Amino acid sequence: MESQPEWRRKDWVKVRGVPIICAFTPNWERIDNFQARDDDIVIATYPKSGTTWMSEIVDVILNDGDTEKSRRDAIFNKVPMLEFCVPGEVPPGSQLLDSLSSPRVVKTHLPVSLFPNSFWEKNCKIIYIARNPKDVAVSFYHFDKMNQLHPEPGIWEEYVEKFIQGNMGFGPWGAHVKEFWALRPEKNLLYMFYEDMLENPKQEIRKVMTFLGKDLSDDVLEKICLHTSFKAMKENPTTNYTALSSSIMDQSVSPFMRKGICGDWKNHFTVSQSERFDEYYQKEMSGTDLSFRFLV
Ligand code: PPS
Numbered sequence: 298m299e300s301q302p303e304w305r306r307k308d309w310v311k312v313r314g315v316p317i318i319c320a321f322t323p324n325w326e327r328i329d330n331f332q333a334r335d336d337d338i339v340i341a342t343y344p345k346s347g348t349t350w351m352s353e354i355v356d357v358i359l360n361d362g363d364t365e366k367s368r369r370d371a372i373f374n375k376v377p378m379l380e381f382c383v384p385g386e387v388p389p390g391s392q393l394l395d396s397l398s399s400p401r402v403v404k405t406h407l408p409v410s411l412f413p414n415s416f417w418e419k420n421c422k423i424i425y426i427a428r429n430p431k432d433v434a435v436s437f438y439h440f441d442k443m444n445q446l447h448p449e450p451g452i453w454e455e456y457v458e459k460f461i462q463g464n465m466g467f468g469p470w471g472a473h474v475k476e477f478w479a480l481r482p483e484k485n486l487l488y489m490f491y492e493d494m495l496e497n498p499k500q501e502i503r504k505v506m507t508f509l510g511k512d513l514s515d516d517v518l519e520k521i522c523l524h525t526s527f528k529a530m531k532e533n534p535t536t537n538y539t540a541l542s543s544s545i546m547d548q549s550v551s552p553f554m555r556k557g558i559c560g561d562w563k564n565h566f567t568v569s570q571s572e573r574f575d576e577y578y579q580k581e582m583s584g585t586d587l588s589f590r591f592l593v
Contacts, residue, residue, distance in 0.1 A: 302385070302386075302544070303384075304319060304320035304383055304384065304445075304446060305445050305446075306445060306447070306449060307319035307320070307446075307448065308448045309448065309466055310359030310409060312450070313411065314410075314468075315407075315411055315467065315468040316409065316417075316464065316465065316466055316467070316468060316497075317380070317467065318446045318447065318466055319323075319382075319446075319506070320382055320383050320384065320446055321380045321381065321382050321430050323382070324382075325385075325390045327389065327391045327549050328379065328380055328391065328407070328411070328413055329413060329414075329531050330413070331379065331391055331394075331413040331415055332415055333413065333415035333416045333418070333419045334399055334400075334401065334419065334421075334497075335418065335420075335421070336399050336400040336401075336421075337400065337401050337402075337403055337416070337421040337422075338355060338359075338373070338400060338401070338403070338422045338424065338509065339353055339402075339403045339405060339421050339423045339424070339425075340355065340376065340402065340403065340404050340405070340423075340426070340511050341405050341406075341407070341424070341425045341477060341492075342404075342405075342406060342425065342426045342427070343427065343428075343433060343467060343470050343473040344406050344433070344437055344440070344466060344467055344472060345428070345429055345432075345433050345436035345437045345440060346426050346428040346433055346491055347489075347491040347494060348404055348406070348426065348427035348476070348493075349372055349427055349530070349536060349538075349553075350426075350494065350530065351424060351426050351489070351494075351505070352372055352375070352402060352404055352504060352524050353367065353372060353377035353404075353507055353524070353536050354373075354375070354502055354521065354525050354529060355402050355505065355509065356375055356376060356402060357524055358502070358506050358509055358511055358513065358521065358522050358524065359400065359402070359509065359511075360503060361511070361513060361517070362513055362517035362520050364519055364520065364521075364524040367524070367535070368533070368535050371536075371538075371540040371541070371542075372535060372536050372538070373533075373538070373541060374478065375402070375535075376403070376404045377393040377394050377396065377403065377404065378390045378404040378406075379403050379404065379405040379413075379520060380405060380406070380407060382512060383446065383478050383545060384469065384547065385413075386390075386542060386555065389468035390404075394420045394574050395573075399517075403469060404448045406466075406467045407467070408467060408468050408473045408476060409473075409476040410476075410517050411475060411577065415516070416507055417431075417484070420481060421485065422483050422486075422487070422508065422509070423477075423484060423485060424457065424485075424487045424505065424508065425477045425478075425487070425488045425489065425590070426489045426490070426491060426494075427474045427477075427478075427489070427490055427491070427587075428486070428490070428491035428492070429491075429492060429559070429562075429589040429590060429591045430460070430471075430574075430578060430581075430589070431566060431571070431574060431591055432491075432558075432559060432560070432561055432562050433470060434443065434456070434460045434470075434562070434565075434574075435562050435564075435565045436449075436555065436561075437460070437465065437466075437554055438450050438453060438456050439551040440551070441456075441466075441481065442545045442550050442551055443546055443548060443550040443551040443552075443553075444543060444546055444547075445545055445546070445547060446537055447466060452453065453565060455572050456519055457566070457573070457574065461573070461574065461577045470581075471582075474587065475581075475585055475587060477535060478585065478587045479585075482492045482538040486573070487504065487505065487507075487508040489501060489505070490505070490553050490589070490590070491559070492505070492559050492590045492593045494514065495558070495559055496593045497521065497559075497592055498522045499522050500508065501552060502521055502522060502525070503516055503518060507567060508516070516533060527554065527558075529558030530554060530557075531552070531554035531557070534555075537552070537553055537554050538553035538554075539553075546558070559590070559591070559592060559593045560591065560592045560593075562591070
């Protein structure tokens, strides 16, 4: 029988209490000691919340709407994931970031508790995107099925329970979205919602543009909307992750660009699962003014 790489389908490994992809966890000091630059732009998200979408938007905005420039490389090379590391396959994200010229765009799913201090010290711009947890759970479930770095997700019924318990890669959804929300008044942070981006992409892209200190014309914004539409990004080999080895992401199981909609949870949750989830959601959101839309 062919031997399997040591990182394949391993259970999460806890880093200071947060479940992290096993392959990412050795030499964690590379994350803690990561040296941010003043003009780094960080895209922080709970997984499956629109990270890739925002990454491409930021990249095109920084290139003043030049969509051809944005096709220069795969999204995971242009916007490296800080914590990414698959020994023997690709260079660690931190190493890739060291080799990029400024301004760098950094992707991370790390919760506030694992965020490298350097980002705060340098007061880097942070764009946080949040998505309603029912659609996050569905998207994460399909991603766990195809991503060989993650443990097998098991059956959906049990997965919903795991999500509610917070036993997920990168920790509980609720703590992640709330902790970044609470930081808005004191940090250089733009908090965005996936559902708003779906409903009114031009308006939301304009918010990102303003946050980045750019002033692009309406026509350029229209062009960026087209370039970053779900359909365009699904067809674009630099954004659809087909450039990543299928030994890591097996897109024959589920494509990275899967549906790109709000409300797919309706096709997965039974009525009783949905009611149980609503209870969990109400509890999580009590005491905060953060709220989500489950349909747009
Ligand atoms: S990851 O792996 O955590 O970085 O994934 P992430 O990029 O955060 O989220 C993937 C989901 O985002 C959808 N997506 C988009 N939706 C709308 N428009 C655009 N342009 C777009 N690009 C990516 C992608 O399809 C995943 O959601 P699901 O629900 O699985 O389709």
